[in-house]
Amino acid sequence: MLLRKRAWDMMHEDFATVDESASLAEAIRTLRESMKTTPQNSVVVVLKKSGSPRGILSVWELLKAVEDGVLKDEELRLTEETDWDQAFKRAGILCAREALDKHIVDDFTVLKPTDPMLVVVELIRKGKQPWALVQEGGKVIGVVHLNDIYREMTRDLV
Template sequence: MLLRKRAWDMMREEFATVSESASLAEAIRVLRESMKETPENSIIVVLKKNGNPRGVVSVWTLLKAIQDGVFKDEELSLTENVDWDEAFKRAGVLCADEPLEKYIDENFTMFRPTDPMLVVLELIRKKRQPWALVQEGGKVIGVVIVSDIYQELTRDLV
């Protein structure tokens, strides 16, 4: 049975998306909402205007963007005269207004829905990427997360 599993058996059809023109704030909002439904969802698929995938933004990339933009602000220094709430708010607004453009990972793994699970596992393992996209007809129809592969594998092994 394990050898018959395909990418479509593991993919999530519900996943977060934003357009390539989105801001960092919009991406953060979309991922937060998606994680309310599915806490292990850790990526946003970035779509071109024609609906084809441009790339992916991961939660790690968003955390790095927040760290770079917010926690390295000159106003947030360890002095006694800092209004922390105001400084953090200002830094957060500046960070969130940035375009998402520079945070998009365009090096993503793409599978067809009929690709065997072992092929999916091998490529994800080799690339050390915890997710992959499933595409059909030029459109993303699903996302495979490494934890989904693990669940499928262990379901049949145990």
């Protein structure tokens, strides 16, 4: 049974997307909204105007962006004079306006919907990312997460 599984059997069709011109705040907001209905979503697919993928923003990249932009802000210093609420708000506003370019992962694994399980596992392992995009006709039609592969592979083992 396992060898009959294909990428389309594991992919999620309800994934978060933003346009490549979106701000960091838009990407964060989009992923948070997506996670309300699909908690396993951990990536935002960044699309070009043509609809083809430009790259991915994972929770990891978004956290690094927030850490770099907010938590390392010069005004957030441990002094008695620091107005923490004001400094954090200012740093958050500056971070949220930031463009996505320096945070996008543009080296991502692409699967075909008909790729068999063994090919999916091999490509994800080689790509060293816990997710892959499923593309057909130049458009993203789904996202496969490492957790989905694990569930499928171990379902009949235990």
